[in-house]
Amino acid sequence: MTLLxxxxxxxxxxxxxxxxxVDLSIEAGEVIGLVGDxxxxxxxxxxxxxxxxRADAGSIQLDGRDILPLDPGQxxxxxxxxxxxxxxxxxxxxxxxNIFLGREPVKKWFGLIPGFVxxxxxxxEAAGMIERLGAHLPSINRSVGSFSGGQxxxxxxxxxxxxxxxxxxxxxxTAALAVREVQSVLDLIRRLRSEGxxxxxxxxxxxxxLAVTDRIVVLRHGRAEANLTTAKTNMNEVVGRIVGGxxxxxxxxxxxxx
Amino acid sequence: xxSQTAQPGLWSRVQRASVERLHIRLESLLVLVALSxxxxxxxxxxxxxxxxxxxxxxxxxxGVLAIAATFVxxxxxxxxxxxxxxxxxxVAGAFVAVNxxxxxxxxxxxxxxxxxxxxxxxxxLVTRAFVPAxxxxxxxxxxxxGLALVISQGRAIYGLPAxxxxxxxxxxxxxxxxxxxxxxxxxxxxxxxxxxxxxxxTLALGDSEGAARAAGIRVEHHRRIIYTxxxxxxxxxxxxxxxxxxxxxxxxxxxxxxxxxTAAIIGGTNLFGGRASILGTMIGxxxxxxxxxGLTLLAVQSYYQQMAIGAVLILAVFIDQYQVRKEARV
Numbered sequence: 110m111t112l113l114x115x116x117x118x119x120x121x122x123x124x125x126x127x128x129x130x131v132d133l134s135i136e137a138g139e140v141i142g143l144v145g146d147x148x149x150x151x152x153x154x155x156x157x158x159x160x161x162x163r164a165d166a167g168s169i170q171l172d173g174r175d176i177l178p179l180d181p182g183q184x185x186x187x188x189x190x191x192x193x194x195x196x197x198x199x200x201x202x203x204x205x206x207n208i209f210l211g212r213e214p215v216k217k218w219f220g221l222i223p224g225f226v227x228x229x230x231x232x233x234e235a236a237g238m239i240e241r242l243g244a245h246l247p248s249i250n251r252s253v254g255s256f257s258g259g260q261x262x263x264x265x266x267x268x269x270x271x272x273x274x275x276x277x278x279x280x281x282x283t284a285a286l287a288v289r290e291v292q293s294v295l296d297l298i299r300r301l302r303s304e305g306x307x308x309x310x311x312x313x314x315x316x317x318x319l320a321v322t323d324r325i326v327v328l329r330h331g332r333a334e335a336n337l338t339t340a341k342t343n344m345n346e347v348v349g350r351i352v353g354g355x356x357x358x359x360x361x362x363x364x365x366x367x
Numbered sequence: 368x369x370s371q372t373a374q375p376g377l378w379s380r381v382q383r384a385s386v387e388r389l390h391i392r393l394e395s396l397l398v399l400v401a402l403s404x405x406x407x408x409x410x411x412x413x414x415x416x417x418x419x420x421x422x423x424x425x426x427x428x429x430g431v432l433a434i435a436a437t438f439v440x441x442x443x444x445x446x447x448x449x450x451x452x453x454x455x456x457x458v459a460g461a462f463v464a465v466n467x468x469x470x471x472x473x474x475x476x477x478x479x480x481x482x483x484x485x486x487x488x489x490x491x492l493v494t495r496a497f498v499p500a501x502x503x504x505x506x507x508x509x510x511x512x513g514l515a516l517v518i519s520q521g522r523a524i525y526g527l528p529a530x531x532x533x534x535x536x537x538x539x540x541x542x543x544x545x546x547x548x549x550x551x552x553x554x555x556x557x558x559x560x561x562x563x564x565x566x567x568x569t570l571a572l573g574d575s576e577g578a579a580r581a582a583g584i585r586v587e588h589h590r591r592i593i594y595t596x597x598x599x600x601x602x603x604x605x606x607x608x609x610x611x612x613x614x615x616x617x618x619x620x621x622x623x624x625x626x627x628x629t630a631a632i633i634g635g636t637n638l639f640g641g642r643a644s645i646l647g648t649m650i651g652x653x654x655x656x657x658x659x660x661g662l663t664l665l666a667v668q669s670y671y672q673q674m675a676i677g678a679v680l681i682l683a684v685f686i687d688q689y690q691v692r693k694e695a696r697v
Contacts, residue, residue: 161580182583197581199574201641202567210571211582213564225562 112137112307113158113189113276118167120153127153129331130167135276138305140298142318142339144351145328151311152194154328155278158309159191160184171275182211188275192282196265200254204246205235207253208268238267243293259290266297276307283317295321315347315364327351391647392635394686399654406661413664420543426656427549428453428608430649432620432627433634434556435600437648438593440631441560443573443640445500446597448489448507449604450623454616455511456482456605461524461615464531471530478606479599485511486598490591508624515617524615535610545607552603557645569593573640622673629680630655637691638684655679 113135120128127150135141143151156162158169160181169177176184198207209231218225236249244263246256253264262282269277279298283291291314298308298321312318318325319339327335327350335350345361352360382393406413432449439446459481464474485507492503537544560566568589572579580586608619634651636643655676662672 159581180583180585181580182585185583191581193577193581195577197575197578199571199578199641201574201637202571206567206571207578210578211568211584213567215564218558218562224564225558226564226567228562 110137111135112139112172114168114170115154115158116168118154118157118169119165120150120157120162121165127331128157128164131328131331131333133326133333135307135309137275137307138302139324140302140308140310140322142322142325143309143311143328144313144315144318144325144347145334146351149328150331151328152280155191155280155309155311158184158276158278159189185211185272188273189278190269190272190274190276191278192262192265192269192280194280194284196261198253198261198265201252203252204239204249204264204267205231207264208235208238208271210268212272234271235267238271239263242267242270242297258285259287262286262290262294266294270301274306276309277301278309278311280311281313282310283312283314291317315344319344319347329353391644391650395633395635395647395650395654398633399650399657402654402657402661406657406664410661410664413661418660418664420541420546422653422656422660423546423549424543424611425660426652427543427545428604428611428620429623429626429630429655430549430652431552431600431604431607432623433630433648433652434553434645435597435604436624436627436631437634437636437643437645438556438560438569439500439597440628440636440638441573441640441643442569442590442593443576444493444590444593445504446486446489446594447501447504447624448485448511449597449601449627450620450625451508451511451515452482452485452598452601453605453608453620453623454618455485455515455518456602457609457619458515458519458524458605458615458617460531460606461527461609462518464528465524465526465615471528474528474531475534475606478609479602482598482600482602482605483595484598486601487591487595489598490594493594494587494590512617512621519615519617521617523617525613527609527613527615531606531610532613533610535607535613545611548603548607552600553645553649560643560645565592570641570643573637573643575641625680626655626676627652629676629683632680632687633683635687638687 111134115131115133118128118131131154145151153162157164160179164177168175171187171189176187199210214227214230215224216227217223232249239246239249242263246260246263253261282294286294295317298310301308310318310322322339325337325339325342325347326333327347329351337346344365345358348361348364349357412418432453435449436446456478460474460478463469463477464471489503489507492498493500534544560569568579568584571582572584572586572589576586605619609615630651631648632638632651633654634644634647634649636648658675659672662675
């Protein structure tokens with residue numbers, strides 16, 4: 110079943126055209142790798158899916174519903190989550206505040222005055238989510254900025270997974286991680302797929318992309334240049350599509366060594 | 368210092384707990400206690416109930432402005448127009464009551480609405496015209512002050528109705544009305560900032576606008592509400608001041624933004640947003656109140672008080688940033 114369909118997405122910033130009509134579709138439970146050179150438009154394309162940017166033209170459908178007019182909060186409620194490259198955490202706030210940001214559960218104060226944030230419930234569920242991810246944080250009540258990079262990423266991942274997403278977009282989730290942490294992110298992606306959650310993985314680490322995806326979409330000059338089935342392609346072909354022809358065996362061999 | 372080395376971590380644990388649970392910085396509370404102790408030693412009159420109420424009364428106007436400053440700065444913004452908007456609001460209320468002769472509740476409303484409109488204009492300009500908050504509110508500082516002088520033709524408006532004067536000079540159960548209004552405002556503001564989604568989003572916004580936007584918070588909309596709220600509170604401060612001095616004074620509130628922002632920063636508000644608490648700001652406002660009251664009791668010229676406030680502001684930001692950098696190194 111098709112979860113998300115993009116058709117003819119265009120986006121420009123002033124005089125700079127970034128996306129020239131991108132088509133893309135993703136099935137439920139499918140893992141797509143989105144690759145391309147710097148400036149190919151990967152992050153811009155993803156931000157038009159989350160609603161941070163509004164597409165100039167084209168259509169975006171989630172479960173057959175047009176979501177183009179919706180703002181980021183509404184799209185999030187429909188199940189589109191993104192883990193940003195810079196993590197987009199509020200660093201002076203604690204773990205629970207970040208995980209529940211924008212979606213805080215509320216209760217009535219002494220059963221009378223509505224609108225009070227249910228901090229106890231937030232802490233409980235945040236701790237549970239961190240535990241389910243198999244991560245260890247020094248304290249759930251510390252400001253996120255005091256954590257290490259890997260720990261901060263755990264919080265960002267927990268935020269994306271807490272509200273039963275349908276689609277999780279990951280922008281360079283492994284770029285800043287140690288080897289073991291990379292493996293746990295890849296394991297996580299496989300787990301999401303087994304639970305029927307779709308994933309779009311943006312990465313420069315082509316080994317990771319080849320290891321974990323079902324399909325690889327190559328973005329080049331703001332267009333979906335190629336749509337490759339991971340099982341039937343190889344490093345050489347992916348690199349060739351990214352750089353656009355020429356002899357790429359040296360570059361591919363370099364990537365292969367990882 | 369001795370106990371700090373004897374039980375390593377205790378001080379920092381208590382510090383952390385006070386920040387997490389009470390949303391206050393312990394240091395500011397200690398400064399308040401120490402300052403009060405010094406004043407009590409220097410002036411026998413300091414530690415009396417009537418002087419305590421005096422301090423609260425003198426703090427009430429500044430305190431309401433400091434609450435406004437806490438919301439705005441906590442959200443990563445800045446409102447330099449607080450004192451001028453307060454002056455404009457007081458004049459607007461007095462004009463409605465005296466020159467127009469309308470009933471006193473409408474005069475009260477006029478104060479609040481005048482402040483709200485000024486604040487809303489700040490918010491619109493900051494979020495839609497992309498003029499930095501520093502410039503927008505600095506411009507409003509001039510605009511609101513000028514308008515107050517135009518409306519009042521440069522003279523204080525006298526002859527307010529008794530009901531309004533009661534708001535400033537009445538003493539139910541011996542407690543001055545402005546103190547009651549100030550404390551109630553602080554309690555509501557504290558709950559709003561610490562326990563509601565609105566408050567949490569305010570701090571998240573000041574912490575990282577990108578994170579707030581990604582989380583689906585309507586960033587610009589939220590900022591407009593905060594600037595409007597700031598104006599409304601300045602309007603309330605204008606009402607309290609006008610009622611207390613029994614006149615719509617177009618020069619009321621000059622330099623008050625300096626004291627209000629200082630109180631917020633001393634109370635632990637991060638100058639760059641993301642961390643703020645009303646309880647802390649109340650402590651900060653009391654520190655400013657005690658300082659002014661004590662210096663007055665000691666017969667120090669008011670010119671020196673002005674200098675003291677300015678010095679305290681710089682010192683407070685210095686200490687805050689010093690701590691932030693120290694934590695970053697650990």
